[in-house]
Amino acid sequence: MQSRRSFLKWSALVGGASALGGGGLLLSRYPTGGAPAGVAGAGAAAAAGTRIVRTANTPECLHCALLAHVEDGRLVKVTGDPDFNILACARGISRIRQLYSPHRLKYPMRRAGRRGEDRWERITWEEALDTIAERYQRILEEDGNQAFLAFGGTGNWSSLSTGVRGLYSAFWNRFGGNTPIISQLCCASVSSGFNAIFGGARSEFRDDLVHSRLFLAWGNNPAVSNQGYMKNLFQAREEHGARLITIDPRLSETAALSDRWIQIRPGTDAAYALGMVKVLLDEGLFDEEYVRRFTNAPFLVRLGERGCDLQAESRGWPAGGETLPVDLRDLRLLTDGGSGPGSFVVWDEIGGRPVAPDTPGIRPALRGDYTIGGVRYQPVFEWMRANAARYTPEVVHRITGAPADSVAPVTREYAAVRPAAIIQNMAGAQRTDHGTLTVIGHLYLASLTGN
Structure with a gap:
């Protein structure tokens, strides 16, 4: 059982760490x-x-x-x-x-009237901790520890979750744990997208942004909310004429400072990104050598039990938010039976045989159709082409509302310069339905061009 004394001790620790935030x-x-x-x-x-x-x-x-x-x-x-x-x-x-706000809380307050009356009375810290401890104990006894839903964001909560590592979790462990949330509002889709594409966490070095020749502020408004980005962007503009393109439903402060603004409907960013992917692939604007060496695009995959022709199959696939007429659980990567990156298989164009991707002296195929052991396989690159083929300029316009003739010029400009940066994190584009798909679309663009 969680005793009052134990609760007070842990509350003091957590409260003390929170106080480090000093507003x-x-x-x-x-x-x-x-x-x-x-x-x-x-x-x-x-x-x-x-x-x-x-x-x-x-x-x-x-x-x-x-x-x-x-x-x-x-x-x-x-x-x-x-x-x-x-x-x-x-x-x-x-x-x-x-x-120094006159409205800043400096001591505990308890509601003195009905909810919504905005009537409060000052109480002591002892009274506050007693009230909270008794309520927590009653919830624990009546509903169990799963009734505690704890979540937070930045601010002083960040001091507890990262600044004093483990203290926040340790507090809830005193109750036997709690019901967690899957992620958080801040950048959950970005984290999920990076995990899906790169298999792990992301990293960012803002000082490197000054070297960029092109910035895509995608559903992001750094002129207001992330001015650290804008400092580097302005420096890049001054030193080597970097350009700024904003893709955003509204004419934001950043869009007003941009060389070009593309207005799209909220939540349709993934479709616009796939339209750009189609242009990259159709016009050969991607960095083929980079894609061969540093992505899983050459890995062999099959659709269904015996495989199929992805290009032929995809001609009947609808574009947009409709469900694909295939079961993605039937998509299988070919492996040698082991685990880890070296266990996947690519087709060597030089030797004309399936090999491990880290085999010296090979040239992994990005295109083609290969039968191995009576089963039909194609590179992941073909799967990407089949998906992107549906997003023609007209389809992108129908879904996003953006001009059909905007997709190709933006894509060509993005592909023509090195390095280029997509500013996506902690912003609206990934805080919508299908936000993870939007992030994956951004990472497709970066992976195809080596950016």
Whole structure:
């Protein structure tokens, strides 16, 4: 049984860790008491009598490094930390308003009237913890630990889930566990898409974005919500004329700054991405050598028990959100019976035989139809072609509302430059129905072009 004393102990630990957030700012002084290297050069030098404190913006998804300017014990300004090449966004700068807001809660409050009357009374921390502990204990006894649904996002919750690793889970383990959510609102589709295509987590180095020659802000508004991206984008524009294309249902602040804006219906991004994939494949704009060497496009696959001709089969497949007239569970990759990347099989165009993909001196086939052991196999690349073939410019227009003649020019521009970046994370395009498919479409484009 969860005792009140035990609950109070763990609540104090979790509450203490949460308090580290300080209204969204994690604070730590410089060991020497001075500003970091580069601060003065960035125009953020401390005025006389001002102490600069290194901090991070936990409520912002990228947890940007910030500098807090403190005078007489009071926070007076927040700036980006130039040591981390950060341009502080509006959310980070505005933390000072939350910190000193007259509406900020500084002690526990309990509802004093009916719900919606907005009547509250101040209570002590002891009363608050007693009330919560008793309620938790009653739920545990009456409904079991599965009745606890715990979820969160960034902000102080991030301090618990990542800043103090394991403490959040340890708290719920005191009740025997809880009902978790599958993922979270922030970037669940991005995580799922990367797992599906790359087999693991993603990584991102924003400083590399400055080298990009083209940016696709896809359902993303970095001019407002991720200004760290915009800093690098503006630098790339100034240094080598990088262009910006925004694909978004609305004329956002980023779209207004773009060289081109493509307006589409919300939730139809995957169809537009597949239309671009079709152009890449039809016009031979993809990096064939990269695709052979660094993707699973050459891996042999069969559809059905004995295999089939994917190109012929796909001619009757409808485009859009309709269900395919095939069972995707019948799709099987050919392996040598082992496990791991080396166990898959490709067709070597040089030797004319099936081999492991890491066999030296081979040229894996991307196209073709091969019978092995009486079963018909084709490369994964053929499966991609069969799927993308349905998304003609006219079909893309019908589904997305975007001009039919917009798909090819955008695709050609994306394929013509290296490197190009798709800004997709923590944005609307992946926070809709079929968001994971949208992300997969983006990753198809990046994988086909080597971007």
